[in-house]
Amino acid sequence: MSLYQLQKFLYVLNRDEQAQRQYKADPDGLLSGYQLTDEEAGALKNGDIGLLYVLGVNGQILMHYAAFLGIEWFDYLDLMREGIRRHGPVRAGVYAMTGGGASFAVEETER
Amino acid sequence: MSLVYAGVLSHAPGITGRAHLVKDTAKRDELYAHFEQQRCEIEATGPDALVVIAAEHFANFFMNNMPAFCIGMAETYEGPIEDPAWLRIERRRIPGAPDLSRRLVREVMQTVDTAYAEEWKFDHGIMVPLHFLTPEYDLPVIPVNINCQGPPLAPLHRAWAFGEALRRACDSVPERIALVGTGGISHWPATPDSGKINEAWDRDFLDRLMRLDRDALLSYTDEETYRDAGQGGFEIRTYIAAAAAAGGPGELQYYTPDLPIFAVACTVARFDIA
Numbered sequence: 001m002s003l004y005q006l007q008k009f010l011y012v013l014n015r016d017e018q019a020q021r022q023y024k025a026d027p028d029g030l031l032s033g034y035q036l037t038d039e040e041a042g043a044l045k046n047g048d049i050g051l052l053y054v055l056g057v058n059g060q061i062l063m064h065y066a067a068f069l070g071i072e073w074f075d076y077l078d079l080m081r082e083g084i085r086r087h088g089p090v091r092a093g094v095y096a097m098t099g100g101g102a103s104f105a106v107e108e109t110e111r
Numbered sequence: 112m113s114l115v116y117a118g119v120l121s122h123a124p125g126i127t128g129r130a131h132l133v134k135d136t137a138k139r140d141e142l143y144a145h146f147e148q149q150r151c152e153i154e155a156t157g158p159d160a161l162v163v164i165a166a167e168h169f170a171n172f173f174m175n176n177m178p179a180f181c182i183g184m185a186e187t188y189e190g191p192i193e194d195p196a197w198l199r200i201e202r203r204r205i206p207g208a209p210d211l212s213r214r215l216v217r218e219v220m221q222t223v224d225t226a227y228a229e230e231w232k233f234d235h236g237i238m239v240p241l242h243f244l245t246p247e248y249d250l251p252v253i254p255v256n257i258n259c260q261g262p263p264l265a266p267l268h269r270a271w272a273f274g275e276a277l278r279r280a281c282d283s284v285p286e287r288i289a290l291v292g293t294g295g296i297s298h299w300p301a302t303p304d305s306g307k308i309n310e311a312w313d314r315d316f317l318d319r320l321m322r323l324d325r326d327a328l329l330s331y332t333d334e335e336t337y338r339d340a341g342q343g344g345f346e347i348r349t350y351i352a353a354a355a356a357a358g359g360p361g362e363l364q365y366y367t368p369d370l371p372i373f374a375v376a377c378t379v380a381r382f383d384i385a
Binding site: 062073095101103108 | 124125128129132133134168169170171173174175192193194197198232234260261262299300301302303304305306307308337341342371372
């Protein structure tokens with residue numbers, strides 16, 4: 001896996017408006033500049049928050065990316081939990097899930 | 112003495128970005144009232160500039176070239192880097208203080224090898240504090256970063272030394288400088304555990320901080336912090352640096368674990384300048 005390259009892609013995308021435009025118009029072209037596995041490239045192309053979380057992407061850049069994709073906050077949390085269900089525990093990095101997957105905010109549980 | 116104010120406050124993006132979702136609006140507004148009180152206290156000291164010791168989140172500094180410490184020297188800054196609609200803070204330019212920054216950097220470098228930057232896009236870690244503390248964006252800002260994102264992280268005793276160096280630098284210039292440290296205490300932000308809070312750990316840390324108990328503050332290992340306070344707990348470096356800069360005990364003005372939708376127990380405190 002190439003977690004560094006994966007996170008570098010998101011770091012650039014989060015701060016570069018030209019990269020953001022290219023991501024929407026020509027994702028393959030933008031992705032070709034990075035050394036990624038097929039799984040990683042697919043996750044980025046599909047905006048697969050759950051898989052990116054499991055692959056170990058830093059939560060802060062993942063959160064910015066989700067906002068860029070227009071994903072609402074509670075949906076973002078659910079997508080990460082779904083990623084754990086589908087793919088198993090976080091494989092790398094410090095952003096592992098340490099709770100049982102339940103919500104901590106009444107605003108989420110009562111929505 | 113030209114450090115005229117020192118304090119700490121929370122910076123979680125939910126504080127502005129998810130304000131509209133909060134059910135306990137009285138508690139939220141109580142928090143906002145304490146930020147406003149902090150703004151008034153800072154304004155009353157008549158500062159020429161505001162130093163913000165922050166823990167940014169891979170917005171400017173990445174693992175291709177990660178500084179342990181960095182001080183901004185730009186004429187202006189831009190923020191927020193995030194989607195403004197998501198953070199609910201409009202994107203704008205923020206005035207810097209480049210000449211003052213250079214003089215501070217020169218003095219800090221007498222003891223700490225800080226990096227410096229003439230480009231800096233503020234993320235929520237600075238924009239949320241500014242939203243409450245300088246809502247007109249009319250006070251020049253000098254951003255300071257401590258890497259709390261990408262290990263290996265600077266040891267806590269170096270965060271303390273960095274704070275002391277900032278204090279010495281502030282005291283070497285004629286300008287009146289206010290300084291805030293901004294970070295989280297225990298929290299697991301941007302994970303499915305967002306909203307998890309270790310209140311006992313928080314209160315113990317804040318007690319050490321308010322007593323300015325250097326040895327107790329510097330005794331945490333990163334492994335312990337990660338276990339008890341989450342990856343967000345690494346941001347205690349900003350609070351420790353602010354305390355070291357102040358040099359005096361603090362007063363915890365506000366702490367609430369009752370707004371977990373903000374992903375952290377929100378905190379406001381002020382230190383004596385000693």
